[in-house]
Amino acid sequence: DARTTGLEVVGLSASYGPVTALDGVDVSAEPGRITAVLGANGAGKTTLLRTISGLVRPTAGKVLLGGRDVTRAPAEMIARAGVAHVPEGRGVITELTVEENLRLGALLGSSRKRTRQQLDDIYTMFPPLAERRGRHAHTLSGGERQMLVIGRALLSGPDVLLLDEPSLGLAPRIVAQIFGLLRELVDDTAGERLSVLLVEQNARSALSIADVGVVLNLGRVVAVDSAAALAADDGLRHAYLGF
Ligand code: ATP
Numbered sequence: 048d049a050r051t052t053g054l055e056v057v058g059l060s061a062s063y064g065p066v067t068a069l070d071g072v073d074v075s076a077e078p079g080r081i082t083a084v085l086g087a088n089g090a091g092k093t094t095l096l097r098t099i100s101g102l103v104r105p106t107a108g109k110v111l112l113g114g115r116d117v118t119r120a121p122a123e124m125i126a127r128a129g130v131a132h133v134p135e136g137r138g139v140i141t142e143l144t145v146e147e148n149l150r151l152g153a154l155l156g157s158s159r160k161r162t163r164q165q166l167d168d169i170y171t172m173f174p175p176l177a178e179r180r181g182r183h184a185h186t187l188s189g190g191e192r193q194m195l196v197i198g199r200a201l202l203s204g205p206d207v208l209l210l211d212e213p214s215l216g217l218a219p220r221i222v223a224q225i226f227g228l229l230r231e232l233v234d235d236t237a238g239e240r241l242s243v244l245l246v247e248q249n250a251r252s253a254l255s256i257a258d259v260g261v262v263l264n265l266g267r268v269v270a271v272d273s274a275a276a277l278a279a280d281d282g283l284r285h286a287y288l289g290f
Pocket residue numbers: 063066067068086087088089090091092093094095248
């Protein structure tokens with residue numbers, strides 16, 4: 048049952064001192080689906096991801112993982128419970144190789160055999176990483192670095208993948224490639240249990256591969272619908288989505 052295996056955020060609020068960044072947000076991300084979280088700068092998208100993964104403490108509301116309440120649990124415990132967070136910025140360790148960076152994503156205590164299998168899966172999914180596995184990460188392009196941070200997050204075998212603005216600063220062709228790979232990942236049988244929450248300012252591209260979209264404005268949800276319905280809503284697109 049999707050409702051007991053995915054991610055559910057209920058009435059979530061969070062503040063930075065006097066600034067309310069999230070105000071009673073309801074969002075769910077179901078397995079086998081990509082849920083896009085859209086909205087302008089400052090809408091609260093990054094704060095939503097940081098609150099889900101335990102980096103920001105909510106002032107109200109709940110975060111449920113597979114029906115289990117993880118609200119206010121430490122970030123490390125939420126990661127162990129199956130949430131992988133890829134923050135904005137594509138942080139990789141440039142002095143390490145692609146494969147060494149990927150291995151950093153494996154959970155401590157994961158067997159060598161399992162890690163090898165997961166690395167092989169990542170290389171199948173992202174062929175450019177396979178070709179460059181022995182190169183230092185500083186030699187990678189922006190798109191390859193984005194693949195690397197997503198691959199690293201997948202090494203922990205997450206149930207929920209949180210992606211913060213993966214398209215930022217990438218050429219449209221590269222964005223299309225990465226989003227296409229993300230769609231394949233979720234449609235893959237192995238990805239059937241994966242729930243993806245994709246935060247994007249590039250609403251047009253995100254909606255082209257997402258199943259569902261949630262629009263935030265000033266910390267509140269202003270629309271939730273199928274990606275196709277949101278993309279077809281001229282008023283909403285002009286008011287909140289910038290395309
Ligand atoms: P962006 O695309 O710029 O990341 P966003 O939709 O992700 O935008 P948030 O970064 O979550 O929005 O910001 C929501 C609100 O919280 C904004 O008003 C922002 O100025 C404020 N804010 C975010 N981080 C902090 C912080 N560390 N301290 C104070 N205010 C913050």
